[in-house]
Amino acid sequence: MNDDALSEAEEAAARLLSSAAGVDDRLVEGALRPQMLAEFVGQQVVREQLSLVLDAAKARGSVPDHILLSGPPGLGKTTLAMIVAHELNQPLRVTSGPAIQHAGDLAAVLSSLTEGEVLFVDEIHRVARPAEEMLYVAMEDFRVDVVVGKGPGATAIPLDLPPFTLVGATTRAGMLPGPLRDRFGFTGHLDFYAPEELEQVLRRSAELLGVELTPEAAVEISGRSRGTPRIANRLLRRVRDWAQVRGDGTLDLTAARAALEVYAVDARGLDRLDRSVLEALCRRFGGGPVGLSTLAVAVGEEPETVETVSEPFLVREGLLGRTPRGRIATPATWEHLGLAAPAGFAWAGAGTGGGTLTSRSGMHQDTLPDPEP
């Protein structure tokens, strides 16, 4: 092997090793999380409000009010919870709604908190009913009533808790019971990011990953990231893979386009699930209305996944309408799929919030609660 061939082989090995080091994407995702509020890109309003809440509490030397963060997945709720703990210089305890199925589960977590600690409850709308009451008391009075014994002889022993801050995150704010929502002193709603904000996220992540990202590639990736930093970072890592394996290591427009084609992310950022939802809606159900659960079965997913992961973006893009009678296609849906709308299809909906069909009769309906506002 001559010197050139040898150095090529060494380079190839180095490239493979560095991509192998990035195999655990979750570790990389953690490394890309901003640590302080000042590093957190976008969400100007929530950032300013939160910074006031935290600064005021620090100035008073007290714990801040409980904080509720809502919004679609991947917009930075967990990151903000971590930032809250970091900014307050307090430890963070992490749990999630589905893990709290009994009051005892919650009592165990609460009774081990230290003063000022930040307790993060992800998917707080899924905390089981029996634990909810206990959470109300803990949030308001910093107390848990531990029940000892069973039946008529059961007694509740009150246990004082040190003041702590609860940070709750939810993708379904509408599902939170009123009394729980009311006990949060601050509620921040995270919205999808603007393309320029995602470019900023991408530039920051590329720097942390030590890769060169051209401005054109940043625009291309951000445009296909569905307004979501987690997706932007994920696509960045896929483009990095492509650039390392098939390109020269630079994340340029060619690498971005080629990689996103390999991973079937279309020009509007729709992925496999989004397209399956739209295809099923139009091809199998004639554009709807079709109930959420029927649609979810048709694409082989859980209704909650379709509702929380796919729908918010599709509705925002005007590619899907949600009505009390079910999900419906919009003119943009047919256009995006390159299909002709069936004769008689007429849409009288607002682009983002849903709408009504004017001439088609309801078909394929499930019993469906009113869509969330």
Ligand SMILES: Nc1ncnc2c1ncn2[C@@H]1O[C@H](COP(=O)(O)OP(=O)(O)OP(=O)(O)O)[C@@H](O)[C@H]1O
């Ligand atoms: N504002 C931001 N600036 C920079 N990076 C961000 C921002 N928001 C999110 N990220 C990145 O996106 C990733 C996903 O964020 P995070 O896990 O906080 O989302 P989430 O809203 O909690 O999602 P889920 O509800 O699915 O848990 C993080 O790893 C972080 O690197």
